[in-house]
Amino acid sequence: MPAETFYDDDADLGLIQARKVAVVGYGSQGHAHALSLRDSGVDVRIGLPEGSKSRAKAEEEGLRVVTPAEAAAEADLISIQAPDTVQRTVYANDIEPNLKPGDALFFSHGFNVRYGYITPPQGVDLVLVAPKGPGHLVRRQFVDGKGVPNLVAVEQDASGNALALGLAYSKGIGGTRAGTIKTTFTEETETDLFGEQAVLCGGTSHLIQAGFETLVEAGYQPEIAYFEVLHELKLIVDLIYEGGIARQRYSCSDTAEYGDLTRGPRVVTEQTKAEMKKILGEIQDGSFAKEWVAEDENGRPNFTALRTRGQEHPIEEVGSRLRGLMSWVDRPITETA
Ligand SMILES: NC(=O)C1=CN([C@@H]2O[C@H](COP(=O)(O)OP(=O)(O)OC[C@H]3O[C@@H](n4cnc5c(N)ncnc54)[C@H](OP(=O)(O)O)[C@@H]3O)[C@@H](O)[C@H]2O)C=CC1
Ligand SMILES: CC[C@](O)(C(C)=O)C(=O)O
Numbered sequence: 001m002p003a004e005t006f007y008d009d010d011a012d013l014g015l016i017q018a019r020k021v022a023v024v025g026y027g028s029q030g031h032a033h034a035l036s037l038r039d040s041g042v043d044v045r046i047g048l049p050e051g052s053k054s055r056a057k058a059e060e061e062g063l064r065v066v067t068p069a070e071a072a073a074e075a076d077l078i079s080i081q082a083p084d085t086v087q088r089t090v091y092a093n094d095i096e097p098n099l100k101p102g103d104a105l106f107f108s109h110g111f112n113v114r115y116g117y118i119t120p121p122q123g124v125d126l127v128l129v130a131p132k133g134p135g136h137l138v139r140r141q142f143v144d145g146k147g148v149p150n151l152v153a154v155e156q157d158a159s160g161n162a163l164a165l166g167l168a169y170s171k172g173i174g175g176t177r178a179g180t181i182k183t184t185f186t187e188e189t190e191t192d193l194f195g196e197q198a199v200l201c202g203g204t205s206h207l208i209q210a211g212f213e214t215l216v217e218a219g220y221q222p223e224i225a226y227f228e229v230l231h232e233l234k235l236i237v238d239l240i241y242e243g244g245i246a247r248q249r250y251s252c253s254d255t256a257e258y259g260d261l262t263r264g265p266r267v268v269t270e271q272t273k274a275e276m277k278k279i280l281g282e283i284q285d286g287s288f289a290k291e292w293v294a295e296d297e298n299g300r301p302n303f304t305a306l307r308t309r310g311q312e313h314p315i316e317e318v319g320s321r322l323r324g325l326m327s328w329v330d331r332p333i334t335e336t337a
């Protein structure tokens, strides 16, 4: 059975326009949701701690900024867009004490609900609207008249109208232009974590670095290695995005396609797939979540060391130099679009 998918005509913007919305956090997703909801005619305020460096950015856009507790108190729909590791504390200190029956609590990732770090009271709608894309592109696509697909899920339907409210929110940020698929908090959380770890972020970045290292260690020029395994990747993925793997294979040479079909399985092996299954198991049994929360509570020593190592990889210096010569490539991630 195909996934239950909703488009613009299935969603009533009036439902979200009738609410007082608080967006708590103004980072990648928060700024995109806040600005696009505001542009969709919704009454939006931003919740940020005193001294937050995001305050100025939100105010520059004409948004009213108050503390998370004030935002939660005056709103009847609270969208939690702070980092996953911060959410349980903001929720316990600022949001939960201000929740009233009839309020709605929204997330764009189910981590804290799925792993039991946040359990809202009965009487409150608990809804997920999860964009399947980085927040800055969620905003950029909205401004361009397009949209990033969303997932929608209802964990608690106190009002009896939570799904319709979720679809209205999704429409307000452009998600029903591209399609919004009905799911559960559990399915969203587990597939999102798997996707970012094994393929989108972890798999791709390590594939690029390994390809770059292989060419440079063999004596090839780093600039050529950069173009070959990173820059051109976007052009290849654009074809996959537009027409699937078949479109990419059609556009590339038969020589490339033969190499793809015979050598690809030697790079991504049965062992790779076995490791993917292990990674999925750690997500499903909660051990990844436990590890990440402990790492964060411990001051993130491993995360910081690995992040620094990534920033110091030679591909970053070469890439920064080459992108600097292509004005259309190094498009800044702005706070608007
Ligand atoms: N990044 C993405 O594209 C995607 C993210 N998600 C989900 O969206 C949610 C938000 O993630 P993301 O957008 O990456 O977050 P970011 O790290 O980009 O943004 C964090 C924002 O939260 C603010 N913040 C920090 N602490 C608090 C606090 N105590 N109270 C209120 N605000 C606070 C930060 O302010 P300051 O500037 O002061 O630090 C900043 O404005 C997560 O659940 C994530 O999994 C889902 C899909 C994609
Ligand atoms: C792929 C990473 C992501 O899941 C996203 C942009 O969708 C995230 O958590 O940032």
Ligand SMILES: [Mg+2]
Pocket: 131, 132, 133, 192, 196
């Ligand atoms: Mg994601």
Ligand SMILES: [Mg+2]
Pocket: 109, 192, 193, 196
């Ligand atoms: Mg994610």
